[in-house]
Amino acid sequence: MFLPGGVLTLLVIVVPLALALYISLLDLDQYSIREWVGAEFIGFENYVEAVRDSNLVHAIGLSVGYSALVTVGCLPIGLAAAVATQDRFKGRGLVRSVLLVPYVLPAFVVGSTWRIIFQPDGVANEVLGTSGLWLNGPRSFWALVIVQLWAGWPLVYLLAAAGLQSLDVTVHEAAALDGAGWWAKLRHVVLPQLRGPVSLALVISFLHNVNSFTLPFVLFGVPSPYDVEVLPVLTYVESFQNFEFGLSVAMAVVSLVLVAIPMAVYLRAVRLDTGRGQR
Amino acid sequence: MNRRQLAALAGALLLSTTLTACGSDDDPASGDNSGVTLTMLMGVNNIYPEQQRAWFTEVSDKFKAETGASVRFETFASANDELTKIQTSVVSGQGPDVYALGTTFTPTAYATGAFVELTKEDWDKVGGRERFLPATLGISGPDQEHEVGIPFASRPFVMAYNKDLLTAAGIDKPADSWDGLRDQAKQLTKDGAYGLAIGYADGFDPWKFIWAMTTQAGTPVVKDGKAALDGPNTKAAYEAYLGWLATDKVVDPAAVGWKNAQAIAAFGEGKAAYLPMVSASSKVSLDKSKVAGRYAYAVMPTIPPGATSLPAGGVAATSILSGDNVVVAKYSKHKDLALALVKLLTSEESQTSYYKTFGELPTNQAAATALGSDPALAAIVDSAGKSLNTPFTGGWSAVQLELTNVVVQSIPDLSAGKVDDAKLTGLLGQAQTKAQQALDKAK
Known part of the structure; x- marks a missing residue:
């Protein structure tokens, strides 16, 4: 075929x-x-210009850095939520649905809402007892991490929860019979079984963050503050503000290579590329 | 097949799946046009969406009665949408026949070479070049022989002021110099109100201030293809603009996060005495606000920072030339009909009705003159006549971005209550380099 x-x-x-x-x-x-x-x-002049005269290298470092942070941050939150909603309890369906809200909200809604929260006289400063800027300057990087984390962790939760569903109940029972406590069960029974779905979630999360345009665009606007001038925004500006289409596409190609690396590593790990499955 | 043919074929394949063809045979404006549909692309009006839809129907009906052809309107929601549509249409050679473009975008559109350069005959077909307010023709093309943009709507910038606050402070009229405005703002900053409301985080406002101040100082940021972003007057303009918040303390510190709409809201709450850099469209919000009936518009200062009178070579520009131009696509198979549509849109009657519905000023001379007698509009009409075009270069968009970027990167300092001289100089140096690169590429 x-x-x-x-x-x-x-x-x-x-x-x-x-x-x-x-x-x-x-x-x-x-x-x-x-x-x-x-x-x-x-x-290759566009590539030379992208590396030498534009903020491309800085943008790559920034994109990879914050995406890795967000991805690592999503892991414990997503896993904890999945494990916490695994056992039946009253209202579990509702809780499971509510946990997905950040993930299903459109990025521009998330961006606009957090934009208001992070205003100098907004909720963030009030709650944290801080003052000053969140949407510009060094703290803007952390603002981006926080918002992406907030919007992104339910993906890990979703895939981990799906993985937990497929766990054989008898394995749990056998572990319990052997006298395993909750931690031993989690450590030696549950987590090893979740490796596949969770690593997929982490790869998707990383790629999603590296490619995320709408959220940083809505949160910080263009021109973007230097501390959050991520790759997709930089590419956008070259295309739609400076009309340097060739240069912008060269940047896009670089970012493609960038996202292809973790993708290849993942495909290799799960052997999807050979069609033979994981084990 | 060589590489280029292959690429062209692939491109055509891709585009043919995403684009719709429009119109078919060539038809003159007169004769039988039944069955012909023109397409016009314009920005969606978020303030009056229903009225805009009604206006579309009205125009199409009128046009049908006059020519037998109908008009289909397409709207774009953002500059990005607009540009995507223009790009795909320009590359594929099919798409809307007529586009309404923002004035500052006209040079970029001209640079693509995709729009009809108007000959004397073409101008006659839209009712004559002289039917338009001379000032509104300032950004139609690089010179009179190469014009693509036909003025359609005018949105000059002015300054709103709170009459009560000024009276209470004993100020009889708004200042005509930026230094004077700053001093008045200091006087007006008290009892929870600030002298000025400024949208420092807006994506467009900042460059308009810097453009105005440097033009007034006689050293425009771009002249004859040369950028002057690192000159002393440009720096003085930034110092004045940033200083209002950082050192003069006449702007609410929260304004480091404000866009234009938030500045309008603060003024509407009665928390600021002056609101510079707004167009007539702010009237809609302000008339529903706490200051309704207690505010008026005035032209912005025309004497640059550090001066008490207009310096030699300075131009007393009150605003950038702002509004919409319409352009006709070269690929249109119905050029004469397209021009007939533009004639209809820019007639005295249409322009007056357009103003009454949407609050955008006419570009039609007769319609504008009739409106000038309305005292509520006097300042706005005055500013329309004293507007000056931004430089007609395809590189302007990049220059504009660099000008704004200096403010964006200065905001952390601004928030800390200072204007860092060394940092500002550094930012201006970088902006100069990038702006000049963009100008050098202009063809």
Whole structure:
């Protein structure tokens, strides 16, 4: 069954990707967009400009850094929530639904709401007893981490909860018969079984954060404060404010490579690429 | 097949799946146009959404009666939407026939070369170039021979002031210099109210202040393709603008997080005496606010910071030339009909009715003159006549971004109550380099 899948892959992935790679080698801007095929071919100049003259390197460091922090932060919260809602109790369905709210809210709603919370005279400063800025300056980085963490942990929870559902009850019973306490059960029975779904959640979470545009855009606006000038926002600004389409696509290609690394590591780990499954 | 043909084919394949064709054969404005549908793209009006829909129907009906063709309106929600639509249409050579664009975006649109440059005959077909207020034609093209934009709506910037607060402080009229305004603002900052309401975190407001002050000082940020962002007058403009909050303390400290709408809200609450850099559209919010009936509009100061009179070479610009232009796409198969539509939209009658519905000032000379006699609008009409165009270069968007970026990166200092001289100089140096790079690429 190569043909349908092959054609689909060609149309959906290969053609756009090839176009993107080609455009990243052109001097494509507002002056040449109308006849873009004729835009001057400039080799790797866009890549050189992206690395040398723009904030790309800083943006990559920032994106990777905050995404890793958020992903690591999501893990204990998501797992704890999944384990806490595993046993039956009254109102469990409601609690499980409520826990998903941050994840299902549209990013611009999350962004707008937190934007209000983080105003200099907003709730954040009042509750924390702090003063000053959250949406600009060094603290803005932590504002981004907090908001992404708030919006992102339910994904870990969701996949961990799904993993827990598929755990065999008899294993629990056997562990209990062997006299295992809750911690031993969690440590030696539950967590090893969750490795697959949870690592998938972590990879998705990391990729989602690296690629997240709407939230930082709504929270901080453009031009973006230096401390939160993440990769997608930088790419957006080059395309839609400076009309440097070639340069912007070169940045997008770099970010593609960036997200491809954890993806490849993950695929390798779970052997999805060979179609043989995990074990 | 060579590489370019292959790329073109692939591009065409992709685009053909996402775009809809529009119109078919060439039709003159007269004759049988039944069955022809023109498409016009314009910004969605969030203040009067229902009225806008009604206006679309009204225009289409009128146009049908006049020419036999109908008009379909498409709207865009943001500048990003607009640009995406323009890009896809420009690349594929199909899409809306007529676009309404913001004035400062006109140079970028012109740079794409995708819009009709108006000849004398074309101008005649829209009712003549002389039917428009001369000032509104300032950003139609790089020069009179290469104009693409036909003025459609005017939204000059002015300053609102709280009449009660000024009277209480014994100020008889708003200052005509920025230093004077600062001094009045100091006098007005008391009893929980501040002298000025400023949206420091707005994505657009900051550059308009800097543009105005430097233009008035005779050293515009861009002149003859050269950027002057690191000059002493530009620095003085930033110092004045940032100083209002940092050192003069005449702005609410919370304003470091404000966008334009929050500044309007603060003024509406009666918590600020002056609200510079607003257009007539602020009237809608203010007339529903606590200061309804107690405020008025005045032109903003035209004497730059540090001066008591207009310096040599300075231009007493009250506002950037702001509003909407309409452009006709080169790929349109119905150019004459498109021009006939523009003629309808810019007639005295349409423009007067457009003002009454949406509060946007006419660009039609006769309609504007008739409105000028309304005292409530006097300042706004005055500012429309004294507006000055931003430089006509495809690189302007980048310059504008750099100007705003200096303010964004200065906000942490601003919040700490200072304007760091070394940091400001550094930021201006970087902004200068990037702005000049963008200008150098202009073709």
